[in-house]
Amino acid sequence: MRLSAAAKDRFAQVLTSAGLALVLAVLALASPSPAQAEGRIRIAEQYGIVYLLLNVARDQQLIEKHGKAEGVDISVEWAKLSGGSAVNDALLSGAVDIAGAGVGPLLTIWDRTRGKQNVKGVASLGNFPYYLVTNNPNVKSIADFTERDRIALPAVGVSVQSRVLQLASAKLWGDAHYDKLDKISVALPHPDAAAAIIAGGTEITGHFGNPPFQEQELAENPKARIVLNSYDVLGGPSSSTVLFATEKFRKDNPKTYKAFQLALQEAAEFATANPEKAADTYLRVTGAKLDRDFLIKIIKNPDVQFKLAPQNTYTLAQFMHKVGAIKTAPASWREYFFDDAVTAQGS
Incomplete structure (x- = not known):
């Protein structure tokens, strides 16, 4: 695309x-x-x-x-x-x-x-709610990400997006596997990650971003959809x-x-x-x-x-x-x- x-x-x-x-x-x-x-x-x-x-x-x-x-x-x-x-x-x-x-x-x-x-x-x-957005049609939840996917976020293991993803992983797979998705996560500035999700065709198939980048992805790529909402993981605003x-x-x-x-x-x-x-x-x-x-x-x-x-x-x-x-x-x-x-x- x-x-x-x-x-x-x-x-x-x-x-x-x-x-x-x-x-x-x-x-x-x-x-x-x-x-x-x-x-x-x-x-x-x-x-x-x-x-x-x-x-x-x-x-x-x-x-x-x-x-x-x-x-x-x-x-x-x-x-x-x-x-x-x-x-x-x-x-x-x-x-x-x-x-x-x-x-x-x-x-x-x-x-x-x-x-x-x-x-x-x-x-x-x-x-602000943060969305994990994917352009991979096979990914319906974080459980569907594979070794072929890459999730972009500001800093692996440090950023709030990374920590929220770890918390979601711990809830799904148990505390011992809280960092399960770290190995397919990559550090990338939000604008660069958004451009990759919108364009498609790159190794970046997921982006845990923030406004307005997450909304741009959803508006400009019809394949893009929300996989995870930070408010859901944290229990509210x-x-x-x-x-x-x-x-x-x-x-x-x-x-x-x-x-x-x-x-x-x-x-x-x-x-x-x-x-x-x-x-x-x-x-x-x-x-x-x-x-x-x-x-x-x-x-x-x-x-x-x-x-x-x-x-x-x-x-x-x-x-x-x-x-x-x-x-x-x-x-x-x-x-x-x-x-x-x-x-x-x-x-």
């Missing part, structure tokens, strides 16, 4: 942006600059509408706005990476101050840095993407940290009240080649909720400890999120 003109354009753009992001990431990791006290914040985001609140904050300069209210002129720097592993490495190397990734990468880095950098969650970016930081950054930059959270809060209110304008913001900031009405429909999906408090994350935390993915068993979600007002009503 051939790519549509829009898909070809998007694929070419993705390759360029992904290559640039890789170069920037390598340079940042090679010579990271130390965190500064107040007035500077470096934020790592990834691909997809799940980062819409950051797009809004960037477009409206909300961090800078709330910084001025706190008496601080804040310089904001943005980096785009792909995969929880890259994001976690960037945070620990000192290349960024705020990391954006799934709950899986947060739990991994929280466990890894306990008693050292003490990385914890800063806020959720909202609840859940935070898909979260932001996290080191204890030192939070402690050394209280005004900048507060301004960042207030900016997110205003962005969440804006996106909830103005889905059309939020869609325009996403298109403007990311340069994505998406139909505006298509994007608005995704944002208006009743399953999508813009909340800063994490929701339904503890199920994954318990699972990851149970299978040995993290050494520490958190007593509750509060152990891996900072004690802040915006996250007080989490779970």
Whole structure:
């Protein structure tokens, strides 16, 4: 099946942006600059509408706005990476101050840095259902994937998509086989994976993605269909993407940290009240080649909720400890999120 003109354009753009992001990431990791006290914040985001609140904050300069209210002129720097592993490495190397990734990468880095950098969650970016989409007509459930299939996701064994797939596998085949599908999983940025699913004819027959890529696959390839929904695996609406930081950054930059959270809060209110304008913001900031009405429909999906408090994350935390993915068993979600007002009503 051939790519549509829009898909070809998007694929070419993705390759360029992904290559640039890789170069920037390598340079940042090679010579990271130390965190500064107040007035500077470096934020790592990834691909997809799940980062819409950051797009809004960037477009409206909300961090800078709330910084001025706190008496601080804040310089904001943005980096785009792909995969929880890259994001976690960037945070620990000192290349960024705020990391954006799934709950899986947060739990991994929280466990890894306990008693050292003490990385914890800063806020959720909202609840979004993640779909595992396939273009293989023989695959009706995850049990039907074979050695000939390849499932694309941001980072094997680390990303939230990978962890949710492991949890689904454990429910199907037992805890001892939770990583059964890891061997046919491959790390690939969402835009690249979506292009492969839409085009067909490649080794990639499955993609555990996020909006808008999963919706594009379903709309542009008539053979594409949903095999797994993250909400079904986790037992309901859940935070898909979260932001996290080191204890030192939070402690050394209280005004900048507060301004960042207030900016997110205003962005969440804006996106909830103005889905059309939020869609325009996403298109403007990311340069994505998406139909505006298509994007608005995704944002208006009743399953999508813009909340800063994490929701339904503890199920994954318990699972990851149970299978040995993290050494520490958190007593509750509060152990891996900072004690802040915006996250007080989490779970």
